[in-house]
Amino acid sequence: MQQIRNVFRKAALRAENTISSVSKTGRKQPGASMSTGPQQREGTFYEFRTYHIHPHQNAAFLRLTSEKIHLRTAQSELLGYWTVEYGGLNQVFHIWKYDSYTQRAAVRAALAQDSSWGEQYISKAMPMLSSQDSEVTYLVPWSKIQKPPKEGGVYELVSFQMKPGGPAVWGEAFQGAVGTHAAPGYAHPVGVFHSEFGWLNRVHVLWWYESADHRAAVRYRSHSDPRVVAAVRQSVGYLESQRNKLMFPCPYSPLK
The missing domain is CATH 3.30.70.100 (Alpha-Beta Plaits)
Incomplete structure (x- = not known):
């Protein structure tokens, strides 16, 4: 019941924010936003x-x-x-x-x-x-490019096909899932990206590991971490499919 109350409370807050953005004349104020998530602040x-x-x-x-x-x-x-x-x-x-x-x-x-x-x-x-x-x-608004702590190692690109609706629908839950994998030091997040052209409603997370065996060990440990399990359960409801690739950097790659 508490979860249901939270859902209705958030909906009420969104409605209140929308109403407050309308002036007494019925016109929407210049600063109001009808977007489905945080705006892209940079052209990069x-x-x-x-x-x-x-x-x-x-x-x-x-x-x-x-x-x-x-x-x-x-x-x-x-x-x-x-x-x-x-x-x-x-x-x-x-x-x-x-x-x-x-x-x-x-x-x-x-x-x-x-x-x-x-x-x-x-x-x-x-x-x-x-x-x-x-x-x-x-880059999603809460991510930035973070180079690995040292050269060498492997990269994993994990691609998530999310349900339509944008960050306003799944952003908070997805950020929580990424954070629980990164905060304990399980993996190093290089960047989190969302698609603009190509497959829409797709989010990519680029991770770095010391080796393929390091990744396997990290996956084993994280799957028994209650924080990771809870965060994944919360975000998986917004997920349609996912796939990944394990990649080796070329000698001329700036990210090594």
């Missing part, structure tokens, strides 16, 4: 790119990228570049940071005019790929 966004490589070309693609990636990073900031070890075969995953959509458009235009990039990399790399995926994401 992160493009997630996943390349699927023909199996027999995997080694050649990685070698070519290692030799020519400097042509690409000269144009915009690379956050990380990984090979997928578990959760997908013959894949690379990379994250690019942009200050605005205008900047990204300028970068793409510059690359199209860069003969070295086109001749030395694109013309050779594209035939090695079977498909490409791109997703634009923002």
Whole structure:
């Protein structure tokens, strides 16, 4: 019964806030918000790119990228570049940071005019790929990029397909679930991202572990932690599906 009362209390507070944003003339005040969650305060966004490589070309693609990636990073900031070890075969995953959509458009235009990039990399790399995926994401309002405490280790990208409604519906519960995994030192959260273009209502958490065996040990311990179990139970009601990938950083990845 107490839980039901809390639900109605929160609903009443939301209604009260909505009413208070309307003036006596019936017009909504300029500062009022009808959004479903915290507003994005910065223009900075992160493009997630996943390349699927023909199996027999995997080694050649990685070698070519290692030799020519400097042509690409000269144009915009690379956050990380990984090979997928578990959760997908013959894949690379990379994250690019942009200050605005205008900047990204300028970068793409510059690359199209860069003969070295086109001749030395694109013309050779594209035939090695079977498909490409791109997703634009923002950091959730309560997250920031946190580099791992040391180089080396593995990264896990966990992708959650949430029910529609936005952070106003699932944000608090999801933040609690992430926090219980991070606060006791089970894992190091590099960043939490929500989708803007691509699959909507998707949230990604990028974790760092010292090794794959470290991750396995952490998972075993956390599953017997009452705080983690309670937080997961609270957030799972907003979840439709999830998947993950364990990834190794490439030598030229800024996040190692």
